[in-house]
Amino acid sequence: HAIFICMTKIIYDNTNLAESYAGVTTPLTFSFVRSVYADAYRHFSCMMGVGRRTISLEHEMYEHMIAMIGGRLYYRLDLWYRLVSLLPGYRFNKRFFENMLGVPNDSEADEGRCSWRYFPRTLLQLLIIIGNFLFMGVSVRGFIMRFHRQYDAYATKDLHSYTLEELEVLYKRLCKELLGEWRIPIANDFAVMVSTGLLGVLGRGVDDVDIYGALTQHARTPLISLDPGRKIQAIALEITKYPDLEGAFGGTLDDNGVMQLLSEISEYAPVLQMINAYIAKFGSRAPNELKLESETFTERPESVIALIRSSLRVKAGRTQTVRTFVPRNLSLSRRPVFRFLLGWARASIARREETRLCRSLIFGLARRIFLAAGERLCAAGKIANPRDVFFLSVEEIFVDAENKLPLAEKIEERQASLLRWKECDMPSRIESDDSTQVIEQRQCASQGASGVMRGQRESLHGKVASTGGQKYMEGSALVIHEFSPSAAFHGKILVTTHTDPGWAIVFPLLRGIIVEHGGMLSHAAIVARELGIPCIVGVNGVMRSVSDGDFVTIDLSSGAIRTNSTKPT
Secondary structure, eight states: OOOOOOOOOOOOTTTTGTTSSOSSOOOOHHHHHHHHHHHHHHHHHHHOOOOOOHHTTTTHHHHEEEEEEEEEEEHHHHHHHHHHTTTSOOOHHHHHEEEEEEEEOOGGGGBBBOOOOGGGHHHHHHHHHHHHHHHHHHHHHHHHHHHHHHHHHHHTGGGGGOOHHHHHEEEEEHHHHHHGTTTHHHHHHHHHHHHHHHHHTTTTSSSSHHHHHHTTTTTTOOOGGGGHHHHHHHHOOOOOOHHHHHHHEEEEEEEEHHHHHHHOGGGHHHHHHHHHHHHHTTOOOTTTTSSSTTTTTTOOOOHHHHHHHHHTTTSSSSOOOOOOOTTTTTTTTTHHHHHHHHHHHHHHHHHHHHHHHHHOOOOOOOOHHHHHHHHHHHHHHHHGGGGGGGGGGGIIIIIIHHHHHHHHHHHHHHHHHHHHTTSSSOOOOOEESOOOHHHHHHHHTTTSSSSSOOOOOOOOOOOHHHEETOSSEHHHHESSSOTTTOOOTTTTTEEEOOOGGGGGGGGGGGEEEEESSSSSSSSHHHHHHHHHHOOOEEOOTTHHHHHHHHHEETTTTEEEEEESOOOOO
């Protein structure tokens, strides 16, 4: 190593992770995610020039990068600092890493000692990383082509005919063939971190809103994460050609009734074909798509109808003014560097959104395999319901089931535990050397002892991720903890804990966005900037302080938020 990290405390943080795994999640998701992170980051480290011996010695670090406390997923942040230390330029990368995750600076993680005898190795590693950055576009395109070729072979398999043993073999092949190459998307994420970090250093003293606002892609190819929303709007536009069908969408007929109507009347075949094509391509791209227990559009096709109902109210998409931004206070010699970094960051972010779609497909395929395994276990009488499989770990599904170990009691206990944790609030950051079990016991004992009660007004302030060309924004708040396709999104200011790529479908319907978690490179921030929607991120306490229907006023220069139960007269 060029830097040795000597931290005396363990840090658990889910500020960034809560965007993908909000609230409580199941043991299967945790088991799968922990395994995916461990394998993917080993491959990434090797790609970045870290020696195989070092990777082998750091086995425990890779295995414990993700922790589960109180039913929530957390980063073991101290181990992530250690991972960053395996790469050249630790002190810069650490700051860039913290900015990308939106976590506070940890001064203790700055400690370490350098050794000049590692300089030749570090120089070689730096050259390897630069080479990877130079060919990142080619690498990502190759990855996506290989991914879809391999994925298509898996997606067409009829898993209902597979035995449990065959499903285990298929799962292991999935991890080896599809997840084994995930080092490339992670390397591109590293490019996002470095390019935006250097952009911030070069533009120091310039408003973050201006710098990050310049990262929008509308001067280039639009972000692929916006495609689902555009497809839904295209379906809504097609429906307007059939007045009776449009009336059915706006009437009292429920979602299942509308789907049945579409299948029964041949005149509506073009609309049904568009909906089926949408589900075939984006069926796994649903809110909470990375939580395996979540139901996707593939499992519940009728849930797409609710989204189309909302989109029928929107007759035109948002437009965004394209502008080229270069800080005026930069010297003429530094401006070309700024433009280069801006182009690099834009390209890296666009590639990241492409690979995230691949990620949702992988999780969707894993979900199908585990549900098929649940059906086999249910048929064998080992579990009561196929979806109970989500309360087991990967090892328990494929190993303990073969050894005929009791699973029912374990599942029942975990279901009860998760219900209890769902009613408890957990801090986004925990610093403790205690075991996770001790932390959970302490957290249980402290619930209700003190703190701000839900509904109590607090001073709210966040980071302005997007202004949408406005100085102030006001409107009625839609406060939701979990995504619901039937929620009244149109014209509202969405207030929620997080958003993930599956939420992008409803972004064009919104007046504004306020999220409790997330930073300037979070999904909500990136997509809001792309669509020109005002967005505030990292607003601590907003879910406690704002109630559904409150009138919200936002200062888009400072990020200050004011709420009233009714609109001021």
